[in-house]
Amino acid sequence: MASSIIEASQKHPRPGDRTFAYGTAGVSPYRNLLDSVVFRVGLLAALRSQKLNGKTIGVMITASHNVPEDNGVKLVDPMGEMLEASWEAHATSLANAQNDHELIARYEHLISSLKINASTPAHVILAKDTRESGPALVTALTDALTSVGAKYDDYGILTTPQLHYLVRCLNTQHPPHSEPYGVPTEEGYYKKIGGAYAKLLQGKPRPGPITVDCANGVGAPKLRALAEYIGKDTGILDVKIVNDLVDQPSKLNYQCGADFVKTQQRPPPASQASPLARCASLDGDADRLVYYFSDSDGTFRLLDGDKIATLVASFITDLVKSAGISDLKVGVVQTAYANGSSTAYITKTLGLPVICTPTGVKHLHHAATKFDCGVYFEANGHGTVVFSHAAHTTIASHSPESPAQASALENLCALINLINEAVGDALSDLLLVEVILVHKGWGPKEWDSTYTDLPNRLVRVEVKDRTAFKTTDAERKLVEPVGVQEKVDSLVGKYKQGRAFARASGTEDAVRVYSEAAERGEAEELARLVADVVVQF
Numbered sequence: 001m002a003s004s005i006i007e008a009s010q011k012h013p014r015p016g017d018r019t020f021a022y023g024t025a026g027v028s029p030y031r032n033l034l035d036s037v038v039f040r041v042g043l044l045a046a047l048r049s050q051k052l053n054g055k056t057i058g059v060m061i062t063a064s065h066n067v068p069e070d071n072g073v074k075l076v077d078p079m080g081e082m083l084e085a086s087w088e089a090h091a092t093s094l095a096n097a098q099n100d101h102e103l104i105a106r107y108e109h110l111i112s113s114l115k116i117n118a119s120t121p122a123h124v125i126l127a128k129d130t131r132e133s134g135p136a137l138v139t140a141l142t143d144a145l146t147s148v149g150a151k152y153d154d155y156g157i158l159t160t161p162q163l164h165y166l167v168r169c170l171n172t173q174h175p176p177h178s179e180p181y182g183v184p185t186e187e188g189y190y191k192k193i194g195g196a197y198a199k200l201l202q203g204k205p206r207p208g209p210i211t212v213d214c215a216n217g218v219g220a221p222k223l224r225a226l227a228e229y230i231g232k233d234t235g236i237l238d239v240k241i242v243n244d245l246v247d248q249p250s251k252l253n254y255q256c257g258a259d260f261v262k263t264q265q266r267p268p269p270a271s272q273a274s275p276l277a278r279c280a281s282l283d284g285d286a287d288r289l290v291y292y293f294s295d296s297d298g299t300f301r302l303l304d305g306d307k308i309a310t311l312v313a314s315f316i317t318d319l320v321k322s323a324g325i326s327d328l329k330v331g332v333v334q335t336a337y338a339n340g341s342s343t344a345y346i347t348k349t350l351g352l353p354v355i356c357t358p359t360g361v362k363h364l365h366h367a368a369t370k371f372d373c374g375v376y377f378e379a380n381g382h383g384t385v386v387f388s389h390a391a392h393t394t395i396a397s398h399s400p401e402s403p404a405q406a407s408a409l410e411n412l413c414a415l416i417n418l419i420n421e422a423v424g425d426a427l428s429d430l431l432l433v434e435v436i437l438v439h440k441g442w443g444p445k446e447w448d449s450t451y452t453d454l455p456n457r458l459v460r461v462e463v464k465d466r467t468a469f470k471t472t473d474a475e476r477k478l479v480e481p482v483g484v485q486e487k488v489d490s491l492v493g494k495y496k497q498g499r500a501f502a503r504a505s506g507t508e509d510a511v512r513v514y515s516e517a518a519e520r521g522e523a524e525e526l527a528r529l530v531a532d533v534v535v536q537f
């Protein structure tokens with residue numbers, strides 16, 4: 001084994017003195033440096049599969065919303081979740097081995113310390129987004145898998161959530177799973193969520209046209225395929241796709257996409273919709289979604305992950321109640337970046353519990369499993385709903401006592417099929433929002449008016465050493481460097497409805513400062529002052 005790994009690894013040498021880290025979004029984003037990392041992540045994927053008795057592990061090659069020249073890689077665990085946190089360090093360890101000798105030593109150390117039976121057959125599935133560097137990185141990955149004798153299936157170009165879906169389907173085909181999550185094919189994905197969407201819209205008015213900005217990425221062909229599956233003639237998914245230049249890789253995420261819209265607080269130039277028309281943007285690998293529209297007076301209105309979370313949580317709460325089910329706990333999970341107004345709306349108006357976790361969907365996902373119906377979204381539009389085992393069995397075995405309850409129950413079952421429980425999924429979330437707006441009889445303005453966002457500001461601060469910034473309380477308070485938090489607190493105290501925090505980014509070499517206040521000018525000022533404090537330290 002060692003000799004075949006070395007022989008393959010020699011084709012994917014480690015570049016100079018770079019240090020890689022497996023973090024919030026896998027190893028990402030890196031430019032031209034990822035070949036050896038992907039090779040080594042491939043070795044780890046096979047080990048992960050062997051450790052879990054041959055369960056299928058996913059490898060996705062993408063750098064999401066980042067610039068086209070970057071790329072990244074992440075692993076998907078058997079139920080479609082992010083790689084278990086304790087294994088991130090193993091990925092980092094293999095990625096940073098200085099030479100092949102050290103690589104083999106670390107690989108063999110993992111086998112012995114994790115008690116892996118090296119003769120267990122491994123199975124890995126892989127996919128990539130539309131980046132130009134994708135095919136070469138797939139070669140690095142498959143070279144690694146071949147060198148350790150792992151079986152693999154290459155699914156070509158997919159959205160990140162489609163790969164998560166496939167992993168979950170493949171690992172739920174047999175007992176102890178009572179039924180497979182779905183058919184493990186791309187078509188099976190469209191059939192499952194498209195079918196649930198059509199069911200939820202039966203007898204309802206059509207949603208009307210929606211403009212979807214696909215960030216010039218993989219979302220464009222996949223949304224088109226989904227719309228085709230749902231059927232043009234049914235007229236229930238009338239999408240106008242913009243930013244679909246998939247054959248021009250340099251356009252990926254350029255002046256478009258969910259991250260552009262959220263951070264710039266403006267529509268992508270290519271998305272020209274009339275006032276009050278629904279618009280949405282996906283990111284480069286289609287796991288984030290934001291909505292927006294322009295008001296009658298032309299003002300841009302953003303409906304971000306917080307607005308999606310509140311919409312979904314309120315709909316599920318109503319549906320559970322209408323179905324006559326009383327013992328399911330619905331809750332929402334957010335991060336510190338959630339707008340304070342959304343948190344107040346969830347607790348006070350919707351009467352639901354909220355959990356705040358550190359940034360990164362793996363934290364949110366995990367916390368959401370504490371509820372029967374756990375709705376989680378990052379403000380940037382990445383999120384989904386997870387249903388507990390109890391929720392699945394209660395809903396499946398519930399006997400309705402009236403036609404109204406029966407219809408609510410049917411909708412609840414269809415809703416579960418519409419939602420991608422494995423991971424936040426822009427295509428599934430898009431259909432989900434469309435369904436809810438139809439059921440509520442709302443346009444984007446009614447949805448937007450549920451609560452008013454507090455003016456806020458997010459700034460990126462360059463510092464010498466971001467690791468000096470250590471936080472507690474779901475990243476809302478700094479414990480190091482000592483003394484910074486007191487300064488932040490005294491600034492925040494001066495602003496009406498003021499809130500601010502600073503934390504080291506997990507994906508970029510910077511500290512992020514977030515602020516909110518009652519007035520726009522105050523939020524801006526607060527962010528600036530907190531950023532000054534950060535720079536001083």
Ligand SMILES: CC(=O)N[C@H]1[C@@H](OP(=O)(O)O)O[C@H](CO)[C@@H](O)[C@@H]1O
Pocket residue numbers: 024025064337359360361378380504505506507508512
């Ligand atoms: C403020 C913000 O949007 N942070 C993003 C960003 O994390 P940072 O740790 O802030 O760099 O990238 C993560 C991965 O995509 C995403 O989960 C997170 O929400």
Ligand SMILES: [Mg+2]
Pocket residue numbers: 064065283284285286287288
């Ligand atoms: Mg993404």
